[in-house]
Amino acid sequence: MKQHYESFWTHLEEERLQPWREQLPALIDDALHPEGNGNLPRWLEALQQIRLYPQAHNFNLNADTVSVAEGSPLSAEQKAALRQTLRVFHPWRKGPYSVHDIFIDTEWRSDWKWQRVRPHLADLRGRKVLDIGCGSGYHLWRMAGEGPQLAVGVDPSLLFLNQFLVMKHFIGPQVPAYFLPLTLEQLPVSTKGGAFDTVFSMGVLYHRRSPIDHIYELKAQLRAGGELVLETLVVPESFGQLLVPEDRYAQMRNVWFLPSVPELEIWLRRCGLVNVRCVDLDQTSIEEQRSTEWMEWNSLQSFLDPQDHNKTIEGYPAPLRAVMVCNTPQ
Numbered sequence: 001m002k003q004h005y006e007s008f009w010t011h012l013e014e015e016r017l018q019p020w021r022e023q024l025p026a027l028i029d030d031a032l033h034p035e036g037n038g039n040l041p042r043w044l045e046a047l048q049q050i051r052l053y054p055q056a057h058n059f060n061l062n063a064d065t066v067s068v069a070e071g072s073p074l075s076a077e078q079k080a081a082l083r084q085t086l087r088v089f090h091p092w093r094k095g096p097y098s099v100h101d102i103f104i105d106t107e108w109r110s111d112w113k114w115q116r117v118r119p120h121l122a123d124l125r126g127r128k129v130l131d132i133g134c135g136s137g138y139h140l141w142r143m144a145g146e147g148p149q150l151a152v153g154v155d156p157s158l159l160f161l162n163q164f165l166v167m168k169h170f171i172g173p174q175v176p177a178y179f180l181p182l183t184l185e186q187l188p189v190s191t192k193g194g195a196f197d198t199v200f201s202m203g204v205l206y207h208r209r210s211p212i213d214h215i216y217e218l219k220a221q222l223r224a225g226g227e228l229v230l231e232t233l234v235v236p237e238s239f240g241q242l243l244v245p246e247d248r249y250a251q252m253r254n255v256w257f258l259p260s261v262p263e264l265e266i267w268l269r270r271c272g273l274v275n276v277r278c279v280d281l282d283q284t285s286i287e288e289q290r291s292t293e294w295m296e297w298n299s300l301q302s303f304l305d306p307q308d309h310n311k312t313i314e315g316y317p318a319p320l321r322a323v324m325v326c327n328t329p330q
Helices: 015-031 040-050 075-085 110-120 138-144 159-173 210-222 261-270
Strands: 056-062 064-067 097-099 102-104 128-132 149-156 175-180 196-202 223-235 274-283 308-313 320-327
Touching: 040 075, 040 159, 064 138, 064 159, 075 102, 097 159, 110 138, 110 223, 110 274, 110 320, 128 138, 138 149, 138 159, 138 175, 138 196, 159 175, 196 210, 210 261, 223 261, 261 274, 261 320, 308 320
Parallel strands: 064 097, 128 149, 128 196, 149 175, 196 223
Antiparallel strands: 056 064, 097 102, 223 320, 274 320
């Protein structure tokens, strides 16, 4: 895994990223040697099998399905073996992907979210982009497809890291996309300010016990005038100002604060962000998040009231997602 970072360090020559260059190697080394993760050996073995396949001649990061393919198709035997190896990385939650014409139909149609978010973003060409809670890296690949100078995803899940490295192997090192198996809180912060032009946090805020701290930590990674894209669960204004689930929300225990959009706007302005606006509001459907052969566990349909999909199984408002875009002051 460490070879993934060999070219990464050359992107950290900017003064504001010097703390990253100094502190990240040890943090990554610690993250790659966790105790008690019984799945890691079989993931690493499967990743070694993936590396027996050559780098793809063709890849497409700008289509709804992020895809890699050889110039000539694999034999039926090769394709069957590759499919079996890709299945080792179950569950595949964010996508979709196509690897040598093997379609990985992930739990989430993450391309639908990207279609809602992308029209409201600044041009990513030549920018430094940071994606917090990047999952398998689907959105990171879509960002990388737009020509940024650097695209960095951050997520502590080693399963997601391995899924990302599957695609990284086939796409190759020429695309400057990297995955850090860390948390936002672990990222060093320069005293001279952040270095990133655009920072994404999509599907993270409601998992944080201190959402205000999360916003400040995102802001700390942005340069002056940088763009924050925050996507999170909210409640309808008709529900009230804020929902704090008493126990579970849609069967998730790690959901803490679901504000209304006006309340979330206040949070962002209170943290010193400007030009705050909600650019999209969308209720998640059972077509966007569902069980598939690549994610065989229960999904959204099991977490909603079977008689009324506008409510969770606990009786709360069904998942409603807001996309907020704002900036740090110049």
